[in-house]
Amino acid sequence: MLKYLLIFYFLLLPMSAYAELKVVASFSILKDMVSAIGGDKISVVGIVGPDADAHTYSPTAQDSVKINKADLVFINAMGFEGSIEKLIGSQNKNVVVASDGITPLKSIQGEIDPHAWHDPRNGLIYYKNIFQALSRALPKERKFFEERYITQTRKITLLYESNKRFLKKNKIDSFVVLTSHDAFEYFGQAYEVKFIAPHSVSTESEPSAKDVANIISEIKQKRVQKIFLENMADPRNLEMITKDTGLKISGSLCADALSLKIDGCKTYYELLQSNFNKIFN
Ligand SMILES: [Zn+2]
Incomplete structure (x- = not known):
């Protein structure tokens, strides 16, 4: 049996x-x-x-x-x-x-x-x-x-509605953020933030000396409020720029991947909220 x-x-x-x-x-x-x-x-x-x-x-x-x-x-x-x-x-x-x-x-x-x-x-x-x-x-x-x-x-x-209410209540606008590569334009679209980055929409190509010089001049003109590394991108270019401008790095955002090393990026939902909190709080 x-x-x-x-x-x-x-x-x-x-x-x-x-x-x-x-x-x-x-x-x-x-x-x-x-x-x-x-x-x-x-x-x-x-x-x-x-x-x-x-x-x-x-x-x-x-x-x-x-x-x-x-x-x-x-x-x-x-x-x-x-x-x-x-x-x-x-x-x-x-x-x-x-x-x-x-x-x-x-x-x-x-x-x-x-x-x-x-x-x-x-x-x-x-x-x-x-x-x-x-x-x-x-x-x-x-x-x-x-x-x-x-x-x-x-x-x-x-999450989106609550974040929008937060921005309105705290009258946050014309915010400028520097990141490693151009990964946050859609975030900028959602919350009306301007992002600048030494790398373009891909991390594949290295920025030229001219690109880096342009970014440094933009940082000075546009009064960048915060600078963030990204969990999956090479930090070296950004570290060099911050050295040249005397600005401090505020932390790391989760850009193109979830993270096991950064708190608050274990899921897509967490990533959305954690990036928002780091930028605006
Ligand atoms: Zn990317």
Whole structure:
């Protein structure tokens, strides 16, 4: 009898494994967003982890295996993932562009800025795309995904409204912040803050001596209030600039990744609130 029960048990195993949706998310922030909607109905693995830089990341053979095994692959797109996007494209998978429907911002050099998640209103669009994609892939769990989608939408909307009220109450405007690379234009759009940075929308290219000189002159003209390093970017250029201007670094923001070393960046929601608090408090 026991033998038959065991055989029955092992027969069931592949079925439950088959029923589970296997998902890959290209970077840690997106992985958290997908998990928030999918819960235990899906298994999610990430490619670029916390505190790591997606712009400069080189995919490994293991990444290729992860993508190959996945039923769905979530990416930010807009040029954010670079070589990961090429690898995904070569594997003919079901790809979901989480930023689909967002109005992209452009840098002064005319490049599309991929860091759309820093505007909480865009976060709602990411969640909607994730909810719809998971519901299409696993229709029997649509209700489950929908409830979680509604919960996330409420949380992010409340966070955004409360932050806007804070700015109004404290009459905060014309705020200028210096960061390592141009990752916060969407945050600037959400809260009317001006950001400047020695690196453009990607950390890949090094700023020239002229770019650095321009930033130093901008810092002096525009009265930069705060300077922040980023959890995943090389701090050296910014440290050099602060040395030349005598300004102090206020801390680190979480830009393109969640963080295990900086407090308050374990989830997308935490990242939104923690960046806001560091800039305005
Ligand atoms: Zn970036």
